[in-house]
Amino acid sequence: MALRKDVRVDAAPAVAFRHATLADREDLLGRIMLTPALVYVIVLVGLPFALAILLSFSAASAGSLALSWVGVENFATIIRDSQFQRAVLNTVFFTVTSQILVTVMAVAAANVLDAAFAGKRAMRFLILLPWAAPVSLASMAWTWIFDSTFSVINWTLKVFGLLEGWLYWFGDPALAMIAIISVHVWRTFPFATVIVLAGMAAIPQDINEAALIDGASFWRKLFQVNLPLLLPIVTVSVLFGVVFTSTDLSIVWLLTRGGPYNSTHVLSSLAFQRGIMGADLGQGAAIALFLLPVLVIVATVMLRMARRAEVGV
Amino acid sequence: MGYVETRNLHKHFGEVEAVNGVNLSVEEGELVVLLGPSGCGKTTLMRMIAGLEKPTSGEIYIAGERVDEDVPPRARGVAMVFQSYALYPHKMAGDNIAFPLEAVGMARLAIREAVARAAGMFGITHLLRRFPLQLSGGERQRVALARAVVRSPKVFLFDEPLSNLDAKLRATARFELKQFQREIGTTTIYVTHDQVEAMGLGDRIAVMNKGQVHQIGTPQDVYDDPADTFVATFIGSPPMNLIEHDAGTLVGFRPENFLPRQIFGAQDDVVTYRFRVRRVEYLGSDRFLYGVLEERQRSDQTVIADLPVTITTPIAEGEAYEFAVPCRAQRQFDARTGKTGKRKTDGAA
Amino acid sequence: MRGRRLVRAVKRVGLYTAASLFTIFAVFPFYWMFLTSFKQNRDLYVGATNLRHIPWIFNEPPTLEHVQLLFAGTPYLIWLKNTAFIGALVVLITLVIAAPAGYSLARLTGRWGERLGIGIFLTYLVPPTLLFLPFSRVINVLGLPNTPWALVLVYPTFTIPFCTWLMMGFFRSIPRDIEEQAMIDGYSRLAVIGKVVLPLAVSGLLTVTIFAFTLVMQEFVYALTFISSVDKMTVSLGVPVALVRGDVFYWGSLMAACLITSVPIAVVYNLFIDRFIAGLTSGAVKG
Numbered sequence: 001m002a003l004r005k006d007v008r009v010d011a012a013p014a015v016a017f018r019h020a021t022l023a024d025r026e027d028l029l030g031r032i033m034l035t036p037a038l039v040y041v042i043v044l045v046g047l048p049f050a051l052a053i054l055l056s057f058s059a060a061s062a063g064s065l066a067l068s069w070v071g072v073e074n075f076a077t078i079i080r081d082s083q084f085q086r087a088v089l090n091t092v093f094f095t096v097t098s099q100i101l102v103t104v105m106a107v108a109a110a111n112v113l114d115a116a117f118a119g120k121r122a123m124r125f126l127i128l129l130p131w132a133a134p135v136s137l138a139s140m141a142w143t144w145i146f147d148s149t150f151s152v153i154n155w156t157l158k159v160f161g162l163l164e165g166w167l168y169w170f171g172d173p174a175l176a177m178i179a180i181i182s183v184h185v186w187r188t189f190p191f192a193t194v195i196v197l198a199g200m201a202a203i204p205q206d207i208n209e210a211a212l213i214d215g216a217s218f219w220r221k222l223f224q225v226n227l228p229l230l231l232p233i234v235t236v237s238v239l240f241g242v243v244f245t246s247t248d249l250s251i252v253w254l255l256t257r258g259g260p261y262n263s264t265h266v267l268s269s270l271a272f273q274r275g276i277m278g279a280d281l282g283q284g285a286a287i288a289l290f291l292l293p294v295l296v297i298v299a300t301v302m303l304r305m306a307r308r309a310e311v312g313v
Numbered sequence: 314m315g316y317v318e319t320r321n322l323h324k325h326f327g328e329v330e331a332v333n334g335v336n337l338s339v340e341e342g343e344l345v346v347l348l349g350p351s352g353c354g355k356t357t358l359m360r361m362i363a364g365l366e367k368p369t370s371g372e373i374y375i376a377g378e379r380v381d382e383d384v385p386p387r388a389r390g391v392a393m394v395f396q397s398y399a400l401y402p403h404k405m406a407g408d409n410i411a412f413p414l415e416a417v418g419m420a421r422l423a424i425r426e427a428v429a430r431a432a433g434m435f436g437i438t439h440l441l442r443r444f445p446l447q448l449s450g451g452e453r454q455r456v457a458l459a460r461a462v463v464r465s466p467k468v469f470l471f472d473e474p475l476s477n478l479d480a481k482l483r484a485t486a487r488f489e490l491k492q493f494q495r496e497i498g499t500t501t502i503y504v505t506h507d508q509v510e511a512m513g514l515g516d517r518i519a520v521m522n523k524g525q526v527h528q529i530g531t532p533q534d535v536y537d538d539p540a541d542t543f544v545a546t547f548i549g550s551p552p553m554n555l556i557e558h559d560a561g562t563l564v565g566f567r568p569e570n571f572l573p574r575q576i577f578g579a580q581d582d583v584v585t586y587r588f589r590v591r592r593v594e595y596l597g598s599d600r601f602l603y604g605v606l607e608e609r610q611r612s613d614q615t616v617i618a619d620l621p622v623t624i625t626t627p628i629a630e631g632e633a634y635e636f637a638v639p640c641r642a643q644r645q646f647d648a649r650t651g652k653t654g655k656r657k658t659d660g661a662a
Numbered sequence: 663m664r665g666r667r668l669v670r671a672v673k674r675v676g677l678y679t680a681a682s683l684f685t686i687f688a689v690f691p692f693y694w695m696f697l698t699s700f701k702q703n704r705d706l707y708v709g710a711t712n713l714r715h716i717p718w719i720f721n722e723p724p725t726l727e728h729v730q731l732l733f734a735g736t737p738y739l740i741w742l743k744n745t746a747f748i749g750a751l752v753v754l755i756t757l758v759i760a761a762p763a764g765y766s767l768a769r770l771t772g773r774w775g776e777r778l779g780i781g782i783f784l785t786y787l788v789p790p791t792l793l794f795l796p797f798s799r800v801i802n803v804l805g806l807p808n809t810p811w812a813l814v815l816v817y818p819t820f821t822i823p824f825c826t827w828l829m830m831g832f833f834r835s836i837p838r839d840i841e842e843q844a845m846i847d848g849y850s851r852l853a854v855i856g857k858v859v860l861p862l863a864v865s866g867l868l869t870v871t872i873f874a875f876t877l878v879m880q881e882f883v884y885a886l887t888f889i890s891s892v893d894k895m896t897v898s899l900g901v902p903v904a905l906v907r908g909d910v911f912y913w914g915s916l917m918a919a920c921l922i923t924s925v926p927i928a929v930v931y932n933l934f935i936d937r938f939i940a941g942l943t944s945g946a947v948k949g
Binding site for chain 1: 695799899923
């Protein structure tokens with residue numbers, strides 16, 4: 001630092017506002033900047049949410065603006081409704097089955113993507129396509145793939161001699177459910193894969209190396225080292241998955257409209273059918289509200305995990 | 314009143330009392346080092362002076378003006394150099410230096426001149442059109458210093474600005490920093506945990522621990538006359554030996570004052586101990602002897618002697634020798650409070 | 663030695679097999695879109711019972727007639743325009759509201775801000791299924807049904823919470839030192855945001871823009887609920903709902919629309935997915 005003695009720095013002009021102004025007041029600024037978001041969320045999520053509860057206790061129709069209080073009548077009606085009972089079972093089955101499949105596939109795919117091989121980046125890019133494509137358009141592609149006359153799946157099974165008769169994918173309740181679950185798994189496993197992959201990247205490399213030096217076999221390493229370490233991130237992925245799956249409307253609606261014979265309705269598609277198509281907002285809202293416990297549970301678990309992470313800093 | 318002054322300053326983060334009643338007075342043109350282990354509150358204290366942290370209670374004055382209540386950092390007339398140098402990554406070095414001047418609305422031409430002068434001072438004129446990422450650690454430090462100087466602040470605040478430099482560079486940077494501060498004569502507060510840096514730089518050193526200033530004085534004061542056992546053991550490497558004298562009193566002496574008896578003349582005023590040497594460390598210019606004092610009750614307490622290479626007395630591990638400390642080099646501390654009996658320094662009230 | 667080499671070779675084969683299976687599963691519907699888009703009708707509409715006709719390849723020369731029909735004979739371009747219009751407005755609203763909120767939560771509101779941030783994020787989990795019924799009522803009351811404004815109003819309910827959360831993460835990743843340095847260098851907090859924080863957050867703002875836009879392009883449920891006129895639909899609603907004449911699907915044009923819309927979105931989305939995931943998981947698990 002060759003300091004030169006002959007140079008002097010002149011005094012700078014004085015600061016314009018010596019005292020704290022609004023632009024300095026962090027507490028006020030913080031509130032002002034946060035308020036629009038809070039207002040938006042409260043007015044357009046909080047209030048509609050409350051309105052959903054209100055609607056479920058009223059006989060509201062899309063046409064009229066009046067809300068007439070009917071108490072628990074909507075709930076009493078739908079609970080006795082066999083379509084509703086079917087929809088509850090379908091929702092549970094749809095959610096549980098697809099989440100198991102998604103999780104297994106995601107952990108497997110993440111392990112593949114974690115290894116080093118040629119074409120890894122390309123695989124990652126391609127595997128993510130289903131999640132990135134708009135759900136309604138992807139569902140149309142699948143509708144076409146499952147088409148009763150032109151199904152390429154049937155053709156392929158036939159050619160390999162795996163199919164005796166004919167599969168009418170959307171004509172049979174069991175096949176329709178299989179189709180719905182397949183499309184949903186196809187669409188969400190990439191998302192879960194990326195989450196798990198992110199979690200794997202966070203596992204310190206030396207743990208893996210220590211396990212290798214200990215001479216742990218692949219399976220022991222998987223079950224005693226990798227999976228326990230992956231558990232938190234897999235939980236996050238399952239939590240998101242449960243929310244996205246149990247409340248998903250698009251796939252069922254686009255593939256089957258709840259058919260055949262209303263056998264594949266889930267809660268959300270039934271709520272749409274009754275509430276929007278049937279214009280019985282009250283009953284639709286009551287049906288949708290049965291999803292609330294799932295959301296409350298997921299939110300609670302997430303909050304607990306967030307708190308633990310906060311303490312663990 | 315000092316140029317920078319804090320009065321009974323407190324800062325609590327929840328349960329933690331980061332700064333706990335600090336009265337600090339820095340004279341105009343002086344360089345005061347805040348020294349202490351990490352977590353002692355030195356950085357928090359500096360950040361409160363800068364205005365980045367609001368005190369829980371207490372007062373802060375800069376150049377006679379009370380600043381803690383209503384003067385935001387931008388108006389306090391302080392310049393700060395962070396440990397990271399905090400250069401704006403999206404601005405070139407020259408624009409980094411110009412940034413404080415743009416804040417006060419200086420004319421563009423005047424800014425250009427001021428930047429050129431500040432850059433000239435630190436020999437970085439050729440770097441002005443580079444982005445921070447393209448600069449080395451030492452160059453970044455100079456840019457940060459030029460940016461601090463450019464608007465002629467009332468006070469410089471340095472937060473461990475040398476700790477990111479490698480050891481070789483650090484010694485010369487320290488020397489240059491001291492030169493620069495002397496020449497420009499700006500009041501400076503400097504935070505570090507490195508006592509060598511503190512000793513080398515500070516006109517005075519404020520030794521802090523657990524949110525309090527234990528002692529403030531010249532480097533010689535805090536080294537020779539530590540105010541309490543914390544300062545005694547924190548300053549100096551190896552630290553001051555502390556041994557129990559009698560109930561309620563500790564005696565302290567520096568390892569370099571603890572030498573073989575025969576070094577001293579017969580009529581010298583010394584205290585003699587029988588020192589059993591357990592281990593000898595050769596460090597080139599010094600020999601460190603680790604051992605125990607035999608006639609002491611707590612004979613397991615390790616005492617260290619630091620013999621310069623000029624003392625060639627043969628010492629063998631396991632043997633006992635007559636060692637002595639000059640009486641004037643002995644310090645007494647209250648065993649309960651840790652405070653020294655006679656205290657020469659002032660400064661911290 | 664030979665045993666170990668064999669094991670390694672088997673592992674390698676297994677790895678590539680698994681990678682191929684996953685990739686084929688993911689990509690095959692897109693391949694099918696592609697085939698359908700460019701096949702001639704007599705190549706396309708051959709019943710799957712005819713095992714001699716292989717549907718996996720072009721048996722006749724490819725044709726552009728479906729694509730031409732899509733652009734000239736359907737409202738596809740109008741839907742694209744509607745989507746761009748709604749998307750642009752939603753992005754604007756999202757940026758204006760979410761960026762300040764994200765900064766506030768990252769730097770200005772301390773611990774209760776952190777809780778509030780998690781609260782805002784959780785509203786992202788409140789699904790359309792719970793909200794489309796009350797919304798349909800609100801939209802009716804406001805006189806907005808079957809207008810793009812209904813979607814412009816409703817879409818930010820999911821883009822704002824998520825983008826606020828993302829922006830919070832981006833702002834946190836800017837070193838605090840730099841902002842504090844600027845405050846000492848003579849700037850108010852507000853000026854620091856304008857002169858230092860925003861220039862450093864450009865990539866974050868870009869990410870948020872991309873996400874808000876792709877979320878709008880992907881949304882289906884609200885569009886289905888609020889929009890009934892064909893000429894007011896977005897792409898993701900119009901293609902599945904309105905590319906039908908009576909009961910007849912024009913599969914060629916339909917798949918062309920799917921392909922042309924999906925692939926650009928998917929490519930862009932792919933480029934930003936890692937930031938998206940980081941934002942999504944950062945609250946629950948600190949990497």
